[in-house]
Structure formats: C-alpha cells, structure tokens
Amino acid sequence: MNAVQFACLLLFAGYSSAQVFSSGGCPNVNAQKNFTLNRYLGDWYEVYKFYAAFESGQSCAKAHYELKPDGHIKIVNSGFKDGKAIQAVGDAFVPDAVNNPAKLKLRFSSLAPYGNYWVLDTDYDNYTFIYSCSGVLGITHYEFAWILTRQPNITEEVKTKLFNEAKAFGIDTSNFKVQDRSGCTNNP
Template sequence: MLLQVLGLFFLLAVAKAQVFSLGKCPTVKTQDPFDINKYLGDWYEIYKFEASFEGKQTCIRANYQLKEDGHIRVQNTGIEDGKNITAVGDGYAPDKNVPAKLQVRFSDKAPYGKYWVLDTDYDHYTLIYSCTDLAGLSHIEFAWILSRARTLDDQYKTKLFDLVTSYGIKTSNFQKEVQEGCS
C-alpha cells in the first residue's frame, strides 16, 4: 500500500509540470511522406503544451541540421531571466519506413523521447506530438506548433487545432509562446 501511495505522489508531481490525462495515448497519424531535408533549419515555437524541461523560456527557436552519421543535430535556444539558454540534442528516425516518427534526446544519459511530426508544409508550420502511456491507465503528452517565422498566420493555427481535435487531443492544453522582443 505504501508503494502505491508513493507512486501516486510521484505521478502527481510529474503531472503538475506536464499534460497528464487518464486513458491511453490517442492514435495519431504522422506526416507521410516526410522529407527530413526540407524540414532542416530554423523553427520558432508558437504554441506548446506545458513542458517542465523548457522552464519559463521565451523566444524559443529550434534549429535542425543533418549530421554525418545520418542523425539530426537539434539545437534549442531561448531566453530565461534575461539569459540565453541553449540545449543541444540528437535525433534520428529509428524506422526509415516511417521517417516522421523521430526520437530525440538532450543528454547521453537520457532515453530518447518521441518527436512525431504530425503535419508540416516545410515552409510555414509544423505540428509535433509526443505521448507516453503509463501502464495503460494514463498518459503524458507534449505538443508543439512551430513556424518558420516568429508569428503564425491564423489559417495554419486553425488547421492544426482542427487536426489535433480530430485525434481527441485537447487544444486547451496549448499555451501561446512569447516571440516578441526577441533578438
């Protein structure tokens, strides 16, 4: 009984800083076809689900570059408390037949996490989703909408919100990110 209570407290602590929901992860479809070469370059975070590992950063930009080993160099930059914050990670597609189902990590000691591209036009927007089932009873999910510019036209927001809604993902979990006053 003590282990169950401790487990519940752990799950509540994790859930406080992430989007935690009951039930299994929703079934989603990734972009098909997906061309990683068109995806490379700079993207700006416009909307996101709460993610404790991002802290309270603003002006978040992600840059993706292909490495010689076929993996992807992921560099995230942002500003927190007036300081530039940079995190460099590694990404790859474990199944070449499903290239939009990427795995990414930001530490050699950390496991890879899901980075699934659900939709992108490569020029204006991308929608990324990650979900992990917890014993089939609940799940933790993350989602990001990125843009090639620091703003995103409402037509793309509407399209992407409609897409996540069709999968049963709550758009109310999205938070608008600050991209004003960025250098």
C-alpha cells in the first residue's frame, strides 16, 4: 500500500462508521432487466436496511417516488426521529433507460454527487430490493441495501426470497436490520 492509499484509508476511516464497509471489491450484482419506472412510482415502506448514519435513530421510514416533468424522479423520504416528523427530498434519474433501466442515480443534496440506486428485484405491487455499492481504491467497498414493501410489513416468504437473492449475489444479509415500525400509525 502506498502513501496515497494509506492517506485515503485514513480519510475513509471516520466515514466507515457511516455505512457498511467490507473488504475487497463490490459484489457482482445484476439489476432487474425488465424494469418499468411508472409501475415503480408511489409509496414504499422500509422494512429492512443496511445501517446508514443518515438514517440512524429513524423510525417509520417511508419513501414516495413521483415522476417530474423533466423526466427525473422526485423522492420524498419521511419518518420520525426523536418523536418528530422528518423528511428528505431527493432527485433520481435513469442514465441509460434502454440498456439499464433499473440502474438509477440518486442524491439528496445538490452539493452531493449522484450515487448508485440499483433495483435488483421488484414485483412493483409488493416488494423492491435496492442496492448500492462503491469501491474504495480496490481494497474495500461500502454498501447500502434496502427492502421496501407497498404495505408496512413483509411476508416471511418474500423476506426469504430476497435474502436468498442477496446471498446469491454475495451480499451479506447479516447487515440487514429491521426498520422500527412500532407506533407508525401517524406515518408522515
């Protein structure tokens, strides 16, 4: 490891507690081939997620996707933190709708670069499995993953199906944490 790589590792060390870091490159995953954005729009409830600092302490997480006139997707993530309603508005788009329609780019700040948001599997009516991974110097990677559902719960059958898909891709399912949905009757 040279000095530049070591310096970068130190830089990312503090950032590493912000999400799931693993050694080596990103797992080789495939986004869903036949993806129809219009069927994906609407409300989704977060039921499983990888740890992400920006979601720490959040409960009752919900996402709403709607198409904007410019073809981008407006994403409104809502939930509760410390008993107070919170909301984050993001922007997403599909860079290559012909060849990779389920590989979106997403950000929640105009100052941030767009990150990967890949739909690995969805049936549009019940569940979606989202994944994002970025390599760091070829020696480590950080990843995010979410399982969302149209209703605020998930069946054991769907959970097993999606966890098995994750394992087949080499994604460590022990990183999934259950979203706190207790007391979510007033979800924003």
